[in-house]
Amino acid sequence: MTDDYASIDVDALEAAVDDLDATLTGVQTLISPLERDFERLGVDMSNLRKLLDAQEDLEELIPELRERHRLARQLLSEYSSHPALGGGTVVGFTGDLVDDLDLVHRADVNESIELLQDAGVIDEYATVLHREWISWTLQSGLSPEDMVERAIQEGVDQNTFDILHDVTLWRTPDGRPYGRIENADDAEAIARAIELLNGGEPSLSDERRDANSWSYSTMFGMGNGDAGLVLNNGGALVATPEGILMAAPGPKSLDVIPNTVDLFSLRGGTMWGEIFVLNGSHDDPASVLEDTITDGVPPPGSGAPSLERLLRHERVHAEQWARLGYTRFIWEYVTNGPNNPCEHPLEIEAGLADGGYTCTCGNSCVP
Structure with a gap:
């Protein structure tokens, strides 16, 4: 039995995720003051809890969709480099776009969230940006057990990424x-x-x-x-x-x-x-x-x-x-020959290849 064939419009997926992200930001902005007021006034919380559940669902869904978009974009770049496949924004694939390694990574993200919540770093609801921070930090080589120490080192709390809420x-x-x-x-x-x-x-x-x-x-x-x-x-x-x-x-x-x-x-x-x-x-x-x-x-x-x-x-x-x-x-910089970067000590220290300089000395360039 062969895997089912599926396709994704990469640009449409990106637009949909951005719309969901904007919706989540709106929900988060709305819920916080309502939750305080409902508790203070003794108002029934049943309808508000539905919004809280929707917020939690979005916070789990959006990072997964972002990952699917990233993988689809990778496939699209491979398509564009192939003369028979290039053109358009739709990619096709068989099976699941997110493989077992991604499932393991998501489990590590969820474990990190639980550890951060237990340590009092973040509260019951991890924002999308907290999840993304955890994901990229884990990919730098840390384990879930390391995340609390990193959070304390960097002063991470529930409001750390508020500065980015209105940032493009x-x-x-x-x-x-x-x-x-x-x-x-x-x-x-x-x-x-x-x-x-x-x-x-x-x-x-x-x-x-x-x-x-x-x-x-x-x-x-x-x-x-x-x-x-x-x-x-x-x-x-x-x-x-x-x-x-x-x-x-x-x-x-x-x-x-x-x-x-x-x-x-x-x-x-x-x-x-x-x-x-x-x-x-x-x-x-x-x-x-x-x-x-x-x-x-x-x-x-x-x-x-x-x-x-x-x-x-x-x-x-x-x-x-x-x-x-x-x-x-x-x-x-001026006195060491700015027009000859291959022999310039500051350019050599910064990495000639990284800077795009092609030098005959290759990796052996020294000041």
Whole structure:
């Protein structure tokens, strides 16, 4: 007996999951004050419990659908690379799209939730973003038993991901979330939350962010630093899984003069403190970032093998900015031959291959 054949419209599934996610956010926003008021006034809770049950069902369903969408997107990318199958957004498959390993992973997520609830880290209802944080953190190599310690280390509680409730999340083909920043006041908080959501440890990168604080605020906290500069000049900004930001400069002035932020970027992009600035002035900078992320490819002009590896390279540059300080980093970069990255000590430290540099010395390049 052969497995049943089935198909999924990848774009329709993504739209449906986004709609469910929006519904869940609405339910969560509605239920919390109602629950308090019902208990205070002694109102019958039977109808409210139906909403609570619906909330719990959605919180279990949405991560599974996200995983099915990720796997379907993977299949679609394989289709598009095959001349006989490319085109369209529908993929076909036999059997279940989610295999036994995924079932084991979901069991680990549920076990982690129970342990976190027992430890008082989260309450009776784990949000979708808590579940996603657990999932990515487990995939980084932790076990369910490690999750409580990680939660305590990172200060995770029931409200940790509230900062992301109104944030637009763009996802790579494998489902990694990036968070769009539209208000510079929230930039640092969103950067920490997105790093955490992806299984990272923002508590270990806080020292770097503090050293590069000029990316988020000017002296005495009177401005929003370079994050504000990007947004105030019509650019777009997104928080990445590496805990750094990625920016696309806005449009030219008078259709001729490069955007102010574009003046600070060369080649495939330039790292300034905590912000990786793409090259070029863009009429629709948000779409440039969204396309880069959802396609999972490096931005135009970059020779990096993948967006993930490019951002890993740029995160090392952020660490260099923090270690050397503003003036010394610029001095070290300019005086060590910026036009010859294969022999540049800062580029070698950041990883030449990750940065997209092709060098004859290969992995043996030394400063």
